[in-house]
Every structure is written in structure tokens, then in C-alpha cells.
Amino acid sequence: xxxxxxxxxxxxxxxxxxxxxxxxxxxxxxxxxxxxxxxxxxxxxxxxxxxxxxxxxxxxxxxxxxxxxxxxxxxxxxxxxxxxxxxxxxxxxxxxxxxxxxxxxxxxxxxxxxxxxxxxxxxxxxxxxxxxxxxxxxxxxxxxxxxxxxxxxxxxxxxxxxxxxxxxxxxxxxxxxxxxxxxxxxxxxxxxxxxxxxxxxxxxxxxxxxxxxxxxxxxxxxxxxxxxxxxxxxxxxxxxxxxxxxxxxx
Numbered sequence: 001x002x003x004x005x006x007x008x009x010x011x012x013x014x015x016x017x018x019x020x021x022x023x024x025x026x027x028x029x030x031x032x033x034x035x036x037x038x039x040x041x042x043x044x045x046x047x048x049x050x051x052x053x054x055x056x057x058x059x060x061x062x063x064x065x066x067x068x069x070x071x072x073x074x075x076x077x078x079x080x081x082x083x084x085x086x087x088x089x090x091x092x093x094x095x096x097x098x099x100x101x102x103x104x105x106x107x108x109x110x111x112x113x114x115x116x117x118x119x120x121x122x123x124x125x126x127x128x129x130x131x132x133x134x135x136x137x138x139x140x141x142x143x144x145x146x147x148x149x150x151x152x153x154x155x156x157x158x159x160x161x162x163x164x165x166x167x168x169x170x171x172x173x174x175x176x177x178x179x180x181x182x183x184x185x186x187x188x189x190x191x192x193x194x195x196x197x198x199x200x201x202x203x204x205x206x207x208x209x210x211x212x213x214x215x216x217x218x219x220x221x222x223x224x225x226x227x228x229x230x231x232x233x234x235x236x237x238x239x240x241x242x243x244x245x246x247x248x249x250x
Contacts, residue, residue: 014047039215042138049111049132050086057090057102057138065106067133071118079118086133100140103217107135141217 022039026032051067071079090097110128117129157165196202210220 016045016047018043018045037140040140041215043107043135044086044088044138045107045135046086048084049109049116049134050084051082051133052084053086053088053106053133053136055088055104056096057088057098057100065108065133066131067106067108068111068129068131070111070116070129070132073114073117077118081118082116086136088136088138101143101217103139103141103214103219105137105139105214105219106133107137108132109134137214139214139217 019033019035019040019042022035022041023033024036025034028034049068049070051070069080070082070084071077072082090100090102108131110130111132111134113126113129116132117126154165157168213220
């Protein structure tokens with residue numbers, strides 16, 4: 001239960017719920033949050049780490065993940081003996097609602113080993129335990145439309161500003177029969193990729209694309225199994241780019 005943007009539970013001080021970059025107004029006619037549906041997401045963070053997660057929402061099961069095993073060092077509780085469950089339920093008017101589909105993205109972070117490790121810490125013990133489940137982000141997934149309504153071609157071919165039909169004509173350009181990529185970039189395809197894949201502009205664009213996919217409800221992998229395409233990688237990365245027009249087959 002969320003009231004005034006905060007959870008109403010006995011452990012409210014241990015849980016933070018936010019809806020970043022989407023709240024338009026608060027406390028309007030008994031509604032705690034008025035949000036932008038295009039950018040809405042719920043970010044749930046817990047003060048204490050968790051070892052597992054259960055969901056009673058539209059998405060029946062959480063995505064597969066492996067969280068760090070925990071203990072309680074000051075109480076001499078061994079690693080793996082502590083179970084903390086992050087249980088999430090979506091309710092509408094006091095009733096559990098599973099009509100909406102949600103993308104579930106677990107959040108992981110480091111926690112102090114002196115507190116959540118197993119047994120008494122020593123000087124050689126790691127200071128942090130990586131990969132603890134510290135929260136989750138929920139993004140509603142928009143249902144696809146039942147059907148796409150037809151659009152009259154005359155509307156697409158109309159200039160709304162001048163109220164005149166848009167003149168159209170087929171291009172007379174002939175597709176090229178060859179290209180000069182092999183000459184210009186001979187032997188440099190792999191080096192070009194290697195020098196640009198981690199460039200600042202490329203990384204920023206990649207992060208923006210991933211954020212837009214998440215907001216649109218598309219799940220993105222947090223890790224990649226390189227073995228799946230390692231065999232084809234040398235050929236794929238070393239191949240020179242080819243100039244092709246839409247519909248061209250050779």
C-alpha cells in the first residue's frame with residue numbers, strides 16, 4: 001500500500017518506493033501520484049539485502065537470477081543460512097490484481113561483509129559481498145492493440161500546412177553494381193569496431209537505447225553468453241561493410 005508516495009507496512013522504514021521522472025502531480029482528489037504512463041516505472045529499494053523474491057502480480061514468476069548468499073556475521077549465522085524474501089503484490093481496491101503485465105528488473109549491489117557475511121570477519125576477509133539483491137524495478141508492459149486501423153493513403157500524401165497533395169514520384173537513381181568499401185577500409189573493419197565500440201558517444205547512445213527499450217516494456221539481457229556466437233565472431237567482425245539498397249539482392 002502506498003500513501004503519499006510511501007509504503008504503509010510495518011517495515012516502511014526499510015523500504016523505499018519511487019517513480020523517477022514520471023510523477024506529474026501528487027495528492028490530487030485522493031490520488032497519491034498522477035504519473036506519465038509513457039515513462040512510468042516503480043523503483044523499489046530495500047535497506048536490508050534480500051536472498052529471494054516472490055511476485056503476486058501480472059508477471060507470474062520473477063526472471064531467473066542468482067543473488068549472493070548471506071549470513072549474519074555478528075550473530076555467527078553462517079553464509080547461506082539467512083533467507084530474506086522481497087515479496088511484491090499489486091492490489092487494486094484491496095484485491096490482488098494480475099491483469100497488468102510488468103517487466104521485472106532485479107537490482108543488485110554490494111553489502112558489508114562484516115554484517116552480512118558468515119562468521120566473524122578477519123583482516124583477510126573481503127570488505128563487501130557483491131551481488132546482493134537490494135531491490136527491483138517494475139515497468140508496466142503495454143498490451144499490443146487488438147488491431148491496427150487502416151490509414152487512408154490520401155491522408156499520408158497530404159500537406160497539412162498548405163492543404164495540398166504531396167507530389168510523389170519514383171526515384172530514377174540506379175542501384176550501384178559495386179562499392180569501394182573494400183578499397184577504402186581494406187583490413188580495417190575489425191580495428192574500426194575495436195576503436196569505436198567503447199567510445200563515449202557510442203556508450204551514451206547504447207545506454208539511451210537500452211533505457212528506451214526498458215521504458216517501452218522490452219526486457220534486455222544483463223549479460224551475454226559469448227560462447228553462443230564465438231565461432232562466428234571472427235567472420236562477422238572481420239567482414240567488410242557492403243553497400244546495399246532496400247530490395248537489392250546482389
